[in-house]
Amino acid sequence: MSAETMLDREQAILKKMPKKRSTLNRKEHIWCYVFLLPQIIMFLFFTLWPIIASYYYSFFSWNGIGWPSEMVGMQNFIEVIKDSNFLNAFKNSVIYTFGLVVIVVPSSLVVAAILNSPKLKGSVFFRTAFFLPVILTMAIIGIVMKNIFAFQGGFLNSILEKMGLIDTPINWLGNTSLAMVALVIVGVWKGFGIKVIYWLAGLQSLPKDVYEAAQIDGANLFQRFLHITLPLLVPFLVVITFLQTVWAFNVFDLVKTFTNGGPFFGTDVVPLYIYRHAFEVSGGLPRMGYASAAGIVYGIATMLISIVFGLLIRKYGGNKV
Amino acid sequence: MKKNRSSLILIALLLFVSILSACSNSAKGKEENGKNSDVVTLKLLSSHGQFNKGNYGYRQVEEFMKKYPNIKVDVTFAQGNNFNDTLLALASSNDLPDVFQPTSKYPLNILVENDWVQPLDELLPKDFKSRFPEGSFAEGINLSEGKLYSFPRIIGKKGQAFYYHTDLLKEAGLDPNNPPQTWDELLQASKQITNKIKGVFGLAIPLDDQAGLTALSLASSLQPTLDTTGFDYQKGKYDFNSPNVVKSIDFLLKLNQEGVIHPNSYTQSLTDSQGVWANKQAAFMINAHHFVRVSEFELGGVKDYDVTKIPVPEKGTTYKQLATSADFNAYLSSTTKHKKEAALLIDWLSSEPYFEKQVTDDLLLSPLAKVDQIIDNDQLKNLAKVYEETVIERPIPESNKSAFEVKKIESTLPAPQPDFNQIVQGALIGELKDWKGELGKLNDFYNQRFEEAIKKAKSNGEDVSKDAFTFPDFDGTRDYDQK
Numbered sequence: 001m002s003a004e005t006m007l008d009r010e011q012a013i014l015k016k017m018p019k020k021r022s023t024l025n026r027k028e029h030i031w032c033y034v035f036l037l038p039q040i041i042m043f044l045f046f047t048l049w050p051i052i053a054s055y056y057y058s059f060f061s062w063n064g065i066g067w068p069s070e071m072v073g074m075q076n077f078i079e080v081i082k083d084s085n086f087l088n089a090f091k092n093s094v095i096y097t098f099g100l101v102v103i104v105v106p107s108s109l110v111v112a113a114i115l116n117s118p119k120l121k122g123s124v125f126f127r128t129a130f131f132l133p134v135i136l137t138m139a140i141i142g143i144v145m146k147n148i149f150a151f152q153g154g155f156l157n158s159i160l161e162k163m164g165l166i167d168t169p170i171n172w173l174g175n176t177s178l179a180m181v182a183l184v185i186v187g188v189w190k191g192f193g194i195k196v197i198y199w200l201a202g203l204q205s206l207p208k209d210v211y212e213a214a215q216i217d218g219a220n221l222f223q224r225f226l227h228i229t230l231p232l233l234v235p236f237l238v239v240i241t242f243l244q245t246v247w248a249f250n251v252f253d254l255v256k257t258f259t260n261g262g263p264f265f266g267t268d269v270v271p272l273y274i275y276r277h278a279f280e281v282s283g284g285l286p287r288m289g290y291a292s293a294a295g296i297v298y299g300i301a302t303m304l305i306s307i308v309f310g311l312l313i314r315k316y317g318g319n320k321v
Numbered sequence: 322m323k324k325n326r327s328s329l330i331l332i333a334l335l336l337f338v339s340i341l342s343a344c345s346n347s348a349k350g351k352e353e354n355g356k357n358s359d360v361v362t363l364k365l366l367s368s369h370g371q372f373n374k375g376n377y378g379y380r381q382v383e384e385f386m387k388k389y390p391n392i393k394v395d396v397t398f399a400q401g402n403n404f405n406d407t408l409l410a411l412a413s414s415n416d417l418p419d420v421f422q423p424t425s426k427y428p429l430n431i432l433v434e435n436d437w438v439q440p441l442d443e444l445l446p447k448d449f450k451s452r453f454p455e456g457s458f459a460e461g462i463n464l465s466e467g468k469l470y471s472f473p474r475i476i477g478k479k480g481q482a483f484y485y486h487t488d489l490l491k492e493a494g495l496d497p498n499n500p501p502q503t504w505d506e507l508l509q510a511s512k513q514i515t516n517k518i519k520g521v522f523g524l525a526i527p528l529d530d531q532a533g534l535t536a537l538s539l540a541s542s543l544q545p546t547l548d549t550t551g552f553d554y555q556k557g558k559y560d561f562n563s564p565n566v567v568k569s570i571d572f573l574l575k576l577n578q579e580g581v582i583h584p585n586s587y588t589q590s591l592t593d594s595q596g597v598w599a600n601k602q603a604a605f606m607i608n609a610h611h612f613v614r615v616s617e618f619e620l621g622g623v624k625d626y627d628v629t630k631i632p633v634p635e636k637g638t639t640y641k642q643l644a645t646s647a648d649f650n651a652y653l654s655s656t657t658k659h660k661k662e663a664a665l666l667i668d669w670l671s672s673e674p675y676f677e678k679q680v681t682d683d684l685l686l687s688p689l690a691k692v693d694q695i696i697d698n699d700q701l702k703n704l705a706k707v708y709e710e711t712v713i714e715r716p717i718p719e720s721n722k723s724a725f726e727v728k729k730i731e732s733t734l735p736a737p738q739p740d741f742n743q744i745v746q747g748a749l750i751g752e753l754k755d756w757k758g759e760l761g762k763l764n765d766f767y768n769q770r771f772e773e774a775i776k777k778a779k780s781n782g783e784d785v786s787k788d789a790f791t792f793p794d795f796d797g798t799r800d801y802d803q804k
Contacts, residue, residue, distance in 0.1 A: 064409060064413050065435050083738075152522075152583065152585050153602075174588065175750065179588075259588065263750045264747035264750055264753060279406045280406070
């Protein structure tokens, strides 16, 4: 076979190939959309529609029954921003979030670094132990914790008394500041395991040769952690902090079952505030329009935080990971 | 290729339809099933523990189904706020149950205003009303524009009572036959119990949801014209910051200061507090008519306890509390497709045999006086006696059509935050220093809201003023003559 004939053949094959590829691509694309369809439908019905509807409702004085008809313009938004209870709930949400981020993010990194050590025996057991609270139902945790933190006969007070750390029981849930402390403790315990897993994923993706080089150069464990591990984990730090912030900012079920926002609004957080106005109003009908406005104000705050983190992720994330 | 595309479209459609059908009303499916087998399925949503699975009401519904095999009743019980949320969600999605028994959060004015219920007159036997004693039906409570919407479920004269453990009194060296009758006696007895019995306190108070009710129950001996919503029928206005209410909160603060209130009370709801009392961690509890039943059937059969009147500030004062003999029980939803069958169920739930067994088997006082004569439970007998001696029939301004309109409008207006319960709780935990100031603000809020409702009713053409809600002759010590 001459070289010319071979070339002609190859060209003929190449001419055919793009056609086949495009058919294959189209087929693949269609299947992608078919698999995505349920998610897209769910997203449209259960995420996008409620968001759009809540924007609409927020301009009405509406109790959730029938169709909203009494338009009040920006009145709901003005009332939300002026409401001292909303500001208190917002403040509590920020305190809770700050408490969780400050405690969980660094401590879970330390624990993950220890668990990542090949010298540690029983690491599977420890990983499971740290991860267990993550899979427990939040509502059950809330109810159990209510008993653990109880003033009279509570497990925590009994332990502290037996250890001689306290003489008289602490009224964890009967005091606004201590109730917030208790809430943060439980929040930390609940969310710790998943952050450890995130950090472990990060740690296991780090290049080993850099460590070997550093070890040859005489860097000790602490120096390696400080000068290699930490800088390389910055993209993970941004993402984990972001996830922790958004998770803590939207806490609802734990607060509802553990303290119900009490005592006297001491642990009231914005999602609970919204729920109360939407469903649990005493002495009147719910205020769905007002609750929607509160949700939008809070949503904007969460979005701003997300944008900040998004910028940080863009700066430190991407190809560096 | 064409075949592949068609199958893809088919799969997509199937997915879409399956999601939609999952979201759609499951009741329709059941109804279809019902048609196929000639069985009608009714939905009953109840806020009463009596209708929890296995309890008296639930068992009676099972009896009903045996009698009417062509009617199947799906009973759902939801307590308190769960019930309120559920009912609201069902109403919003136009899926109200055929029959429902709401909490007091949904009085007739709200139900009628939102068109959730329909009259029963045409559906029930002609002599239906004559089963109940005089005063059991009143405009604005269970009648609207002369039409019957509901009927009483329990004794008309009901309210709060004082429950105490006789064995704990004895153990603390107190006379179990002579429970505290005054506030001072209550404080002293509580102190004695707290000091003498380890791990036991004087009172269990559900401060999370009933701090306000407890304060108003105590205040009612000083101001018997004030009801548990904070409305004073003699003055025709809300009176949350009256000196009597302040005095009762001061007394609660004193009890708290002395350390005789069970310390877990701060975050406890009624259910939690009932458990504390039933487990004998507290000697005293102020609670309502259902507590004898709950103590027996839901708290493991509490022993050695009795019921008496709520203590009064000082000797010589008589305890009085307000109620109306007219009351509500089950409602027929406006959207039911099985009126006839639902009416049969309602008739069953209001028959004399039902009420008879309610007293004997369920330890709940019935609205029929003759039935209540057969009580053989000591605590229930004493409870009936307490109610007989303390409960006063209040005026019913809602009987006036225009006043009913005002109440309807009022119920749609925003509620205050913090509410009365939260203010009392805040005062008790020491977080709200100026609780008296907050009470003043709360009272102003309620009265302004009330006046706004009157104004709106007037602008809707109603001839109404505050006078329709003011009863200067009513002093709260004698039944108000509704005629």
